[in-house]
Amino acid sequence: MLSPALLSIAMESNHQSNCKLNRIEKKFLRKQIKARHTLLRHEGIETVSYATQVLVVANGGLGNGVSRNQLLPVLEKLGQVDALLMPPSKPYSFVRYKTVEESKKAYVTLNGKEIVDDLGQRTILYLNYVEKAQWKELGLQTFPPGLKVVEEIVSFEDEKLLLESINWTEDKNNQNFQKSLKHRRVKHFGYEFHYENNNVDKDKPLPGGLPDICDSILEKWLKEGIIRHKPDQLTVNEYEPGHGIPAHIDTHSAFEDEIISLSLGSEIVMDFKHPDGVTVPVMLPRRSLLVMTGESRYLWTHGITPRKFDTVQASKGHKSGIITHDVGDLTLNKRGIRTSFTFRKVRQTPCNCSYPLVCDSQKKEPPPSFPENDKEASQLEQEYVHRVYEEIAGHFSSTRHTPWPHIVEFLKALPRGSLVADIGCGNGKYLGINKELYMIGCDRSQNLVDICRERQFQAFVCDALAVPIRSGSCDACISIAVVHHFATTERRVAALQELVRLLRPGGKALIYVWAMEQEYNKKKSKYLREDRTSPEKKEEISSDTSVQEMLVEQMPGVGNQDSAYSVPSINNFQHGSCNSKKGANSKLPIHTNRTSFHSQDLLVPWHLKGNPGKEKSIEPFGPVGTHDASPVFHRYYHVFCEGELEAACQALSDVSILQSYYDQGNWCVILQKVSSSL
Structure with a gap:
């Protein structure tokens, strides 16, 4: 029998063990609930x-x-x-x-x-x-038109000879056509491909032409009818597991229709994407030949996602074909070292293909011009702000669920019972943050306001330049990511003045706008830090590139990447690095997502996803459907330079700036109304 002392120790040890188990159990339950x-x-x-x-x-x-x-x-x-x-x-x-x-x-x-x-x-x-x-699933169960894959196009012996024919040893005399990019080694034959302009210099062929072993193989493919033209340019890429290449279209003006690529050393899954958003993953087995002609060459992007494993069919081995997204038959396949031989024929005349909107040889439809007056500004906002948010409201709302800490802090610090107006409330994610406040929201989008009402929030439709609320009736206002949608300096200042009008004397307003500076105080915003595209990869993306959308809840530029027009910055505000003026007949550039802003006034793509009623479902497992192709919309933005928002607020009457700060890619101001004259 244990002594009282030993019994006490045993009971204490047992109690501690139970407490430890309870802590582990509680931790598990928290994580299960979170999942x-x-x-x-x-x-x-x-x-x-x-x-x-x-x-x-x-x-x-x-x-x-x-x-x-x-x-x-x-x-x-x-x-x-x-x-x-x-x-x-x-x-x-x-x-x-x-x-x-x-x-x-x-x-x-x-x-x-x-x-x-x-x-x-x-x-x-x-x-x-x-x-x-x-x-939910996007997919098309057929090859892109003009695409074919020929398996076992070369023997194992020829594969070995082809790989041995490439000397990766640095040759100082041949640095003009051998590149060591960050994520892969590249070598050019026949003509050098220049990544800075995604083209070749047709007047400067490289000495030596294509390797002799390639000539004999190409002649064989011509005789067998596998290819139609003999290429005169070769790019050899060596990919380590985990590396890839961004989605791109080979420049129309640089090469003829037929482009072929031989996969050696290892298989790979290559993604083909239509401008409408349909993506087709295609397995390219080892020793297979990919042939792209017509629509698959000119209109669809192709790329390799950087990863160490590919999703493949579990029961079909590594045969070529579409990864069908049969969720009952998918597994992972570990990548090996792959070397691709991509052959092209250099084009000597301009391209006259049937896809002028993505053809650099054919004139593109110009983007909208920067507005010259208030009427044009209003029309631009109607087309590229109001109409767009009506179309994307549901998808936009699904990406807006995490409140920003500093905005929550502002709302939590307001006195109990304060009347607060959220001007441009979107889906209302801030309307229920502080239950001790009386909050009301308004937005230009009827569909977003409907979402607010479904969530039992008080909201109505109105223009931020004319809010139907009595002057001086609000204790506080917030304007989050709204003012940057107005297309002239005068209209942006008018939107700020409207916020001040609503405030009582002593009332405060919090304002957020996108920042031109995505690198500030030696730190990159998440907007740039989330960018997994290396500088070398960006060089390889042609002007026809359409890269898949990357959504991040809290950052500017949410949407899919698209083509960028090279134009001067067109803002009249002069401050530090933003010393630029609008040129005559300036066109609005289309921003490339996950890159720094190069113009203050621009269009930001939003690739619409999601279609209620089209999700795959089973009861519990049964027939399924698929998503429809989705369009891309463009929203107008004016991104603010450092000091620009403060300067605009200082132009207001009866206002004192309490605080200004930078918050992950946004310029922010807290101002206070100091007089009741408004």
């Missing part, structure tokens, strides 16, 4: 609290390095698996068990279980019950 909320918020996946046959496995998906071959055996140890669905690029999967009892067993056993994924990283699985599996 559940993340799935609902970002993917629309609704979990249920009761047991079903279907489980969603968070952290167990192709998107975070977990393959079918790795996950399925773990699941099968706990019961008979009817189906394992792994949506492409998603960090979750769905599993359906034969019985609810087996599903319960998996829920209890695997929740919180640590596994090692195919990337060698440890990850913890979080399981939740769902009534049905559902996911």
